[in-house]
Amino acid sequence: MIRGYTTEQVRAAERPLLDAGRPLMQHAARALAGRVAEHLRAPDEPSVVVLAGSGDNGGDGLHAAALLRGQGIAADAIAAADGFHAGGAEALREAGGTLHDLDDTDPEDLQSRLAEVDLVLDAIVGIGGRPEVPARLTTLLEAVRRCGVPVIAVDVPSFVDASTGQAAPGALAARETVTFGAVKAGLLLPGGAELAGHVHLVDLGLADHLPTEAAVLRLDDAEVTERWPRPERDATKYSRGVVAIAAGSPRFPGAAVLTSTGAARSGAGMVRVIAPQSVLDLVLHTRPEVVGHPAESVDPEAIGRLHALVVGPGLSGDDPRTRAGVDLLSTAGGEGARGEVARGVIDAGGLDAIGAAHRFSGDVVLTPHRGEADRLAERLGIDRDLPGSDLAVALAAATGATVLLKGAITLVAPADGGPLRTQDDATSQLATAGTGDVLAGMAGTLLAAGLAGPDAASLAAILHGRAGRLASRDGMLPLVALDVAEHVPEALGTILASALS
Numbered sequence: 001m002i003r004g005y006t007t008e009q010v011r012a013a014e015r016p017l018l019d020a021g022r023p024l025m026q027h028a029a030r031a032l033a034g035r036v037a038e039h040l041r042a043p044d045e046p047s048v049v050v051l052a053g054s055g056d057n058g059g060d061g062l063h064a065a066a067l068l069r070g071q072g073i074a075a076d077a078i079a080a081a082d083g084f085h086a087g088g089a090e091a092l093r094e095a096g097g098t099l100h101d102l103d104d105t106d107p108e109d110l111q112s113r114l115a116e117v118d119l120v121l122d123a124i125v126g127i128g129g130r131p132e133v134p135a136r137l138t139t140l141l142e143a144v145r146r147c148g149v150p151v152i153a154v155d156v157p158s159f160v161d162a163s164t165g166q167a168a169p170g171a172l173a174a175r176e177t178v179t180f181g182a183v184k185a186g187l188l189l190p191g192g193a194e195l196a197g198h199v200h201l202v203d204l205g206l207a208d209h210l211p212t213e214a215a216v217l218r219l220d221d222a223e224v225t226e227r228w229p230r231p232e233r234d235a236t237k238y239s240r241g242v243v244a245i246a247a248g249s250p251r252f253p254g255a256a257v258l259t260s261t262g263a264a265r266s267g268a269g270m271v272r273v274i275a276p277q278s279v280l281d282l283v284l285h286t287r288p289e290v291v292g293h294p295a296e297s298v299d300p301e302a303i304g305r306l307h308a309l310v311v312g313p314g315l316s317g318d319d320p321r322t323r324a325g326v327d328l329l330s331t332a333g334g335e336g337a338r339g340e341v342a343r344g345v346i347d348a349g350g351l352d353a354i355g356a357a358h359r360f361s362g363d364v365v366l367t368p369h370r371g372e373a374d375r376l377a378e379r380l381g382i383d384r385d386l387p388g389s390d391l392a393v394a395l396a397a398a399t400g401a402t403v404l405l406k407g408a409i410t411l412v413a414p415a416d417g418g419p420l421r422t423q424d425d426a427t428s429q430l431a432t433a434g435t436g437d438v439l440a441g442m443a444g445t446l447l448a449a450g451l452a453g454p455d456a457a458s459l460a461a462i463l464h465g466r467a468g469r470l471a472s473r474d475g476m477l478p479l480v481a482l483d484v485a486e487h488v489p490e491a492l493g494t495i496l497a498s499a500l501s
């Protein structure tokens, strides 16, 4: 599990250490220099340029540059602010380095200097930074981008809000972010996460001073290994969990195949599909293990035992199955709301059937992409222009459900106000029709097995992303939605095997 903390939480945790006179900056700079030296192992005469701001982030960069010079690495700096960190600048000068003034540097000289260096250290602003690039720095940042030199971000990529991830247009993308004391929440959230590259955490001894509850969480292999359901020795298909799927229509029959395959491949004890006979014929042709229930004559008794219901893929918002399914999952509101099935997934057309009167439990997972989330927000009177992380949290609070907001980074907002989860396991090859249906089926199986809403949503997102990566050879090759479902067992096997070795 990776825990992400806000700027406020990090500053509060640093305070007692600073008050006790702990030299945190020296410690940070030493670790940073060490990490930079590792990146520079190959070149003969390595050289580094530090873009140094006026605050402590600049101080970290300048001190690291001084230490690098001590190791025979040509490190110099450009003052990317009106002032500079006095202690850092002095250390660099004493080590024989130069702090260039940006205003005195000819743009062409700058470009040719940057073209010669092996690495740029982005130490303009850290956790004190606002997400806007000052006009006088745009040429500098553009020049760095143009010459393609790798960037290491110091603490956070400059001009990214370390708490929210909000990033200024024009902020530099890093190959790696060397972050101090604690992972900043903004490095795990959309915006910051795309710019941070690999996040390398430097331990500054803050652990005892950080709050017990982080702002955001990222679950990883350890949580998958611990929480992914495995059948007991005396398991039956019923004890593993029966997932019922109301999906697929004459217009979108394939959605039922994709959802049921996602569910079956994730280890459901039984998958039931409720759909028109023509859709069932297609499903049973590809997935003979599915138990079909014709929607034309659906009899609740005949459906028998079910532990979770997935409603919506390939359905319109006003399909009778959609309305009945959403009402069944709702504990309040909706016509005939019975709340008999307290767990399940509402996806696609199902989301369009949710109104202000509906209320769900946290074991109901809503799985909107951004467009669906915006429409739902509008109906519930929530500002649709909120950043994704705030929107997911607001939707969870308004509906009582767990909200899984799909995208390049998938966010999972628990309804109880617990930390937002942010999963970054996917590949953009997943941006293809039908992959969301597979995800809905996967989450349905995990709910049917008894996982709580937030865990079912997070684990489904992780495995969906990993299966997509396997199916596309780490994003190199195109995939189709069914490939994702078919690769779930192998993706899970890889995670479990590495945990056991």
Ligand SMILES: NC(=O)C1=CN([C@@H]2O[C@H](COP(=O)(O)OP(=O)(O)OC[C@H]3O[C@@H](n4cnc5c(N)ncnc54)[C@H](O)[C@@H]3O)[C@@H](O)[C@H]2O)[C@@H](O)CC1
Binding pocket: 014, 018, 024, 025, 026, 028, 053, 054, 055, 056, 057, 058, 060, 124, 125, 126, 127, 128, 129, 130, 131, 132, 133, 134, 154, 155, 156, 159, 180
């Ligand atoms: N506080 C601590 O204990 C430690 C802090 N460290 C470093 O200190 C950093 C925080 O330092 P500071 O608090 O001095 O803040 P920063 O160095 O992040 O930024 C400070 C300055 O940048 C200016 N600024 C902010 N946004 C700007 C923008 N968009 N355009 C132009 N100027 C902008 C601010 O007005 C301020 O003067 C951390 O990120 C980390 O790198 C480390 O040395 C480790 C220990």
Ligand SMILES: Nc1ncnc2c1ncn2[C@@H]1O[C@H](COP(=O)(O)OP(=O)(O)O)[C@@H](O)[C@H]1O
Binding pocket: 348, 369, 406, 407, 408, 409, 410, 426, 427, 428, 429, 430, 431, 432, 433, 434, 435, 436, 437, 438, 439, 464
């Ligand atoms: N650029 C991207 N990078 C990583 N994953 C993505 C990207 N775009 C989409 N995805 C993932 O692909 C899936 C798409 O789901 P969705 O939009 O519901 O598609 P559909 O409705 O066609 O099934 C989601 O799991 C989403 O997180």
Ligand SMILES: [K+]
Binding pocket: 057, 122, 123, 124, 125, 126, 153, 154, 155, 156, 157, 158
């Ligand atoms: K920085």
